[in-house]
Every structure is written in structure tokens, then in C-alpha cells.
Amino acid sequence: MNNPINKNGFPTPLSKPVVAPFSQNSRFATAGQFITVVLIWSLTPLSAVWTVHEIHWAWGLFIRFSLAIPIALACQAYFKVKIPVHPQALLSYAAGALGLFASMAFCYMGASRVPSTVISIIYGSAPFVSGLVAIYIFRSEKFSAYQWLGLLLGMLGLYFALGLNEQNLLLDRFGIGLEIVAMLLYVLSAFAVRAVAANIHPVSQMTGATIMSWLGYCSLLPFFSSDMPDELPSLDTAIAIVYSAVFSSVLAMIFYYQLLNKVKPTTLMLMNIICPVLATLWGTWLNHELLSSHFILGLLLLCMGLACYALRVPGK
Template identity: 35%
Template sequence: MNISKQNAVITYITLIFIWASTPLAIVWSVDTIAPMWAMVLRFFLALPLALVLVWLMKIPLPFTRQTCLSYLAGSMSLIVSQTFTYLATAHISSSIIALVFGMAPVITGLIGAIWFSVRLRALQWLGMCVALAGLSSMCLLAQESMHFNVIGIFLVLTSVTIYCFSMYFVKQINAPVTPFAQASGSIIFSTIIAIGFIPFIWEQMPTVMPSLKSISALLYTAVVASIVAMFCYFKLIQNISATTLSLTTVMTPIIALILGAVLNQEYLSMQVYFGIIVIFMGLLLYFYHDIQRMLRERIR
């Protein structure tokens, strides 16, 4: 394995860990900070970092009508989607948040098939149905489980659905910008929207110093989850296949479940674990052809 491949593997592992740990960081950040303020502060901290990186790397950041529409569409996957995720922290555990977000490709496929004329294989439809059945069983059988209720699931599903629609809108607008410029522009628009939230959450503004745990988690979401993850993601886009990158969806929830249990003492009932197993079976069926293709590429 040459150095570039080693770097790609390290970057891949780093991205999986960041995506797996971000839900836990979000939950910890709202420990002593109101959820909406934790989200707003996250973008206030991420914006100057993103702009500094754009300036240092000399990345063009155009503001034409088309690019602004693209940035606005991208902000849907950031602050609009994240609003529901932060609200969900009061109802479900970080591991379940990660698990539901792990279904993003399934929801993306469903949205594409219904609204954007995307053709899916029969096995993908089967995997989609199995994954949704697993999620439904969790909602029906485990409503009283600690760190779990239907309201939280609904909020995260709303968040994931908005995130998936955002990807389609950005693709349809097809603005002539680099991926990093798209992400930075989306952070700018997200921060503008965050400013609009302030009058409605002013009464929840922190009046005492938050705990070190909340501050550390907030910095993690702003710096690592928003900036470092962005670097890793765009680096991988250029170095590995989209199939390999998409399989992070299967691995991320597994690590998130472990992190939630070990670091946050998140208890999940047997009914929840049953639903999780069914969801993973559905994801594996959905990605079956992609996994086969990846294995063939490795053999070659």
C-alpha cells in the first residue's frame, strides 16, 4: 500500500469516527446549554473557521444568483435539518440518532423514486422495506424504553428527510462551485438563518457558564464535526469510489451504539436491539450490489 492509499484509509477511518461521535457530541453540548442555543453557537463558531480556510486555500466563493440558491439549498442540510436533530436530543439517545441518520441512503432512494424518477433495483426496494419495518418495530415495541420515544424518532426522521431533499436540490441547481465552496457558502447561509432564530430563543440564552462537558462538545461540533469532517469528506470524494464512501452509513451507527453505551451509559431494551438488527439487515440488502462491486474492485 503506497502512502496515498494509507492516507485515504486514515482519512476514511477518521470520517467514520467523526460521523459516529457527532450525535453524542450534540447530546453532550445540550447538557447545560439550551438545544437551540447550542446549535446557533455551533454555526457562529464554525463560520469564521470556514472563512479563514477559504481565504488561506484561496478557494473562489462566488455569490451569483445560482450559487446563492445552491448555498441556500445546502443550508437545508445544515441548520434546517439540524434544528430537528437538536430538538430530538430531549427524547432519544445519541446512538438512536446516529442509527436513524444511517438510513439516509434508504430515504434518499425513496425520495428519488417518488419525486425524481430514480430507478431502484428490486433488492434495494426489499432492503428499504426491511429497514423501514425495523424502524417501525422499534417505534411500536419500545416506546417506553429509556432514551427512546416516537416523538424523537419523528424529529430525527424529519431531519434526515430534509437532509436528503437538500442533496437533490443542490444537485438540480448544479452551481459551478467547488465542494468546499459549496459547504462554506452553506455555512454562511446557515449562520444568517441562525441569527434569525435569536429573537425566538432569547429567553433561553445561557446566563451562567456552561459545564466543561457542554463547552467541549460544542467546540467539537463546530471544529471537528463541521470543519475537519468537511475536509475528510471532500478528500475522500477525490480518492475513493462513491460506493466505498457510501458504506460509511452501515459502519457509523455500529460505532455510535458502542460510544453511546460506553461513554454515555445509554441503555437500550431488547426490543430496540431487535429493531436495530432488522434495520442493519435492510441496509445490507440495500447496499448488496454496491458491496459486491467494491469487493470485485478490491480483488482486481
């Protein structure tokens, strides 16, 4: 996700999307989009873990974006929008690639060291980081008392979920660090796109950033030529790569941009609350990841923090 962030910690559309017409019962269509995005995002951390289980992270991302580009171009044709190539647009794509290229690189590197449940809970804290950046760097907003309480609960949740209260940290410290850097780059990318302010159609922004990220991965491959896959991946890994290319990179983003124009930001905040919970269920069920009591407590505190963070004081 590489687009401006509003005062609730969510991206705002760069321009009004030209969306395909839905049926007259738009409520069901909107609910379907919401559920689809939640399901896709909750499974994305697991797809990263399954990908790097057999394939080097650089090659896994290269294959993912190689598959995503033709799908993104097909979406361009379907929505009947063009990809601008003027200097400001290219700069906007580069800002978006900070999230798709740099952030994903760190995310996939960390995915070989930490379980998908940890990835999901770290990314679940992104709205807090976005809010702090908006306050202390851009000085574009102020937190309410509810949001400060939410931030405190969220940070306390991370403290327990990552096992930082344990004397002997069970999780890989380097892996946790990689995922935190990935989350920070993800947030920074959204603010960078806002700073460029190229006013590009969201689908074009997605496609341009995807292509630029793919070029970045191409430049990395010579350094990892010895890790090039020499055999077909297992069914799990193949499904993970195709899933991340089709659903995570393209479909979820298009639906999310449409939801931005249909539902309230507080409703969108439910995604950040639901996704870590579902991702934990997928990780334990499909990947047999172990859960500690401290992780469950941390997850509950994070969800409570996000719920408080979504509250707005009436009249403000």
C-alpha cells in the first residue's frame, strides 16, 4: 500500500478512482470488498513465509512481481486509465516502490526467521507509527486522549507479543528487526507518495510502482544468481507466489481504493483489528505455528489499542 495517509492512519486516494459499475445493491458489493480485502491481507504474511521456505527471497519477489505486472496492466485496460510517465509521476512511482521494493525486501528477508503471526502483528501497529509521523514530523494533526491510550495499549501489546518481557527472547531478534524496518518503510512510502502529490489515478500508481519495483528486483538478481531456483516449487510455495501476485499485489489494492471512497475511516480501522487475529488463526492452522500466552495477551492488547485509536472525540 503506497499512498497518502489521512488523520486516521489510513491511505487517502490520490484521485477519484474510475471504478467498474457494481450491481444496484451496493451495500452487498461493499461488504464483499471489505471481507475480500481482510481475507487477502490476513493471508499475505503466511504467503511470504511459504515463499521463502523454498525460494530465496529475492527470486521469490522477482517471480511475484513478474506475475503481477501483466495483471496490473490488464486492470489498466479494464478501468480505461493510462500510466503517466512525466517526471513527477515517475517520482511518485519511485516513492511507491519504497514500499513495494524496499519494504517487501525486508519483509521477505525476515519471513525466513520469524513466523507469519509476528509479521502480522508488527504490520498491525502501522497506524500508530503513521500517526506519530503525522504529529512529530509533518505536524498535521493532534492525537485525542483515546488515541494516546490506544498507542499505549498497542505498544504494550507489541511488548508482550514479541516476547520482550521474557528474559530469554525466543524469537529471532534479527528477524524481528527486519520486519520492523519493513513496516517503517511501508509507512514512509505512503508519506513519500503524499509529499510528491502527483495526483495520479490509484490504479496507475499501483501499476507504475509495481513496474519500478520489478526493475529493482531485476537489479538485485545478479547478486543472488547462485540462489536461482533450479526446480519447480512445492504446491504450497507455488500457491503462495501466485496468491501474493494476483490477490495481495493487485486485487486487494483495487478493492481497498474503492472502499476508501465508500466507507468511513473508522470502519477501515476494523481491517487492522481483524487482520492480525485472522493471520494468527491461519498461521496456527495452516502452518502449525505455536502460540504462547504472552503472544495472545499482546494480540488482545494490540486490538484494544487499535479500537481506542479509531475512536474520535465528538465535535473534534
